[in-house]
Amino acid sequence: MIYLELFWEFFKTGLFSIGGGLATIPFLYDIGKRYDWLDTSIIPDMIAVSESTPGPIGINMATYTGYMAAKLPGALIASLAIILPSVIIVLVISRLLSSFSQDKRVLNAMYGLRPASLGLITAAAFAVLNVSVITYDTFIESGNILDIIDLKAFVLFVCLLVIRIFFKRIHPILFIVFAGVVGIIFKF
Template sequence: MCNMILFELFKTFFTIGLISFGGGYAMIPVIELEVTEHDWMTIQEFTDIIAIAGMSPGPIATNSAIFVGYQTAGFLGAIVSALGMVLPSLIIILIISIFFNKANKHHTVQSAFYGLRPIIVGLIVYSAIKFAISNELVGTFSPHSISLLAIFGLSLLALIKFSIHPAVVILTAGVVGIIFF
């Protein structure tokens, strides 16, 4: 039974790592779909994992895979999930690096990369909206949701307008959460 779960974790994250483009945030909707379809955790549990993975050092998709793997099958599950997520990129990068200088100058390759940009932005925005809905930031107007929107707005303002380091914003938001919630 445990070997089957480990195989399923590896296969799932290997597939996600192989077919997903645009970085970790663009992979979140795909990971969420797989995690909930396999009944490895609820959407709320996954949302909590994304919050932790986003604050942890390293790529969010790999961190998410590690947390999901650990939650599902312990330490071995975390290792298997991480390998599944990382191996496709490693293999593809090794192959691409051999041909990159020649291929990058080709018009078709440049056009393909240009065409992928909008979908990557769309996946990131979709992920942010799903995350906001599951955390009741949008959809309802209660004192709780308004306070969450205020923290979001002030955090965004601190990052964009005042260029405050993201770590400071994250820590401050955490302290505010402790105080108010």
């Protein structure tokens, strides 16, 4: 029964992948080895589509796999199955935390956690910057110092940064839509 297999496999993936959508990739290869409804040769394409479409990567990959295996019902089952374990776990933790939220130990742990978590976010932002604005790899190949930044992208980046800092009220969604349009017009 393909629906049950999809449910069970993605339930396990949701339970054991910790730390972001890309952590699900090894699980997908493992599923592909054991079932014929997932062709592992399309996984790289799925990753590319999942990264460049709206939505969290992990959900996109589950939906994609589910759809390829069993159309829309498959997509629904796979994405619900992958979130089910974490929704249950998060609800349980939330329940526990609400009774310990004023506990000194919890507060102290959070005090140390926040800066570290922010460090990880900064590293992730740095990685996005490194593929979109800074083109270090092109520079290494050509040896031309001008290649170290993508000029068009850099101008857009600085403009958006300044607008974001000075006009706090503009919704982030508008920035994303605007940048998408600019990207198409100026052929980024």
